[in-house]
Amino acid sequence: MGKKIVIALGGNALGNNLPEQMVAVKTTAKAIVDLVEDGNEVVVVHGNGPQVGVINNAMGEFASEHKEDPTPLSVCVAMSQAYIGYDIQNALREEFLNRGGKVPPVVTVVTQVRVDKDDPAFQNPTKPIGRFMTKEEAESEAQKRGWNIKEDAGRGYRRVVASPKPKEIVELSAIKAMSDAGELVICCGGGGIPVVSEGKHLAGAAAVIDKDFAAALLAESLEADMLIILTAVEKVAIRYGKPDQEWLTDLSVEEAQKYADQGEFAPGSMLPKVQAAIQFASAKKGNEAMITLLEKAREALQGKTGTKITKK
Numbered sequence: 001m002g003k004k005i006v007i008a009l010g011g012n013a014l015g016n017n018l019p020e021q022m023v024a025v026k027t028t029a030k031a032i033v034d035l036v037e038d039g040n041e042v043v044v045v046h047g048n049g050p051q052v053g054v055i056n057n058a059m060g061e062f063a064s065e066h067k068e069d070p071t072p073l074s075v076c077v078a079m080s081q082a083y084i085g086y087d088i089q090n091a092l093r094e095e096f097l098n099r100g101g102k103v104p105p106v107v108t109v110v111t112q113v114r115v116d117k118d119d120p121a122f123q124n125p126t127k128p129i130g131r132f133m134t135k136e137e138a139e140s141e142a143q144k145r146g147w148n149i150k151e152d153a154g155r156g157y158r159r160v161v162a163s164p165k166p167k168e169i170v171e172l173s174a175i176k177a178m179s180d181a182g183e184l185v186i187c188c189g190g191g192g193i194p195v196v197s198e199g200k201h202l203a204g205a206a207a208v209i210d211k212d213f214a215a216a217l218l219a220e221s222l223e224a225d226m227l228i229i230l231t232a233v234e235k236v237a238i239r240y241g242k243p244d245q246e247w248l249t250d251l252s253v254e255e256a257q258k259y260a261d262q263g264e265f266a267p268g269s270m271l272p273k274v275q276a277a278i279q280f281a282s283a284k285k286g287n288e289a290m291i292t293l294l295e296k297a298r299e300a301l302q303g304k305t306g307t308k309i310t311k312k
């Protein structure tokens with residue numbers, strides 16, 4: 001019997017620039033269509049790191065050339081959702097046609113995700129975005145625009161923004177209606193457009209939501225059976241990269257939490273994935289979270305590979 005699955009696509013699913021993305025989405029489409037072909041109901045979430053960086057930089061250049069205010073980051077995220085959705089929609093259509101089947105309706109939802117104004121992450125911005133600047137330039141921009149800036153690994157100064165936790169998917173009912181009707185929905189791109197409630201208004205926040213956390217919230221909100229996080233490794237490891245590294249296959253939420261607490265997963269890469277998996281698996285008995293390689297999605301679903309996290 002088919003399952004309701006939310007998949008989260010990582011950086012390797014989209015590449016680092018426009019030409020790379022055109023090629024990468026073909027592989028990505030294969031992985032998605034495999035799951036649809038096996039009778040599953042699939043909703044797709046994707047990252048947007050390099051893409052939103054390019055858009056942010058381009059809009060920044062434009063603004064400084066024309067002496068205009070820079071485009072808000074929330075608007076850049078919206079642009080990235082549309083552009084990435086366009087490429088995935090296109091690749092999916094082609095893959096369905098290649099397999100000689102019917103092309104199901106495929107749709108991208110420009111998605112707002114509400115975050116908490118009081119999220120402590122706003123007090124501690126960690127996520128570097130946009131172009132590199134000299135110290136002087138960075139300080140002047142910080143003064144002028146209220147940006148937070150940080151030195152980035154000896155390469156210059158960059159703006160840093162907060163990465164708050166997603167609280168609510170604003171377009172959830174539209175996503176649910178289309179998914180329930182058998183449409184293939186792409187949503188919450190780049191973790192969603194971060195917004196905060198200001199009375200009736202949803203104000204765009206200068207923040208970046210982690211796409212793995214957004215995918216976990218979406219999976220929970222849609223009462224999905226599975227959350228599959230597709231990335232650049234086939235399994236999660238402990239003692240990762242060390243000679244005595246050990247790949248993990250089947251974990252309880254307690255075991256996963258224990259390893260996370262012991263610092264086995266790198267913050268900013270594997271840790272948020274494991275945390276997102278724990279969050280979804282803990283939400284309801286029977287929920288399954290899986291972390292695996294993009295190309296192995298189908299095999300992982302058949303129980304042949306991947307790291308599975310469940311509530312035991």
Ligand code: ADP
Nearest residue numbers: 010011231232233236237240264265266269270
């Ligand atoms: P994505 O773009 O898919 O979000 P990331 O690069 O952010 O991917 O995170 C996945 C990467 O995390 C893997 O490619 C691997 O290099 C790294 N990683 C860090 N710690 C671990 C671990 N304990 N087990 C497996 N991979 C790990």
Ligand code: MG
Nearest residue numbers: 010011268269
């Ligand atoms: Mg990542």
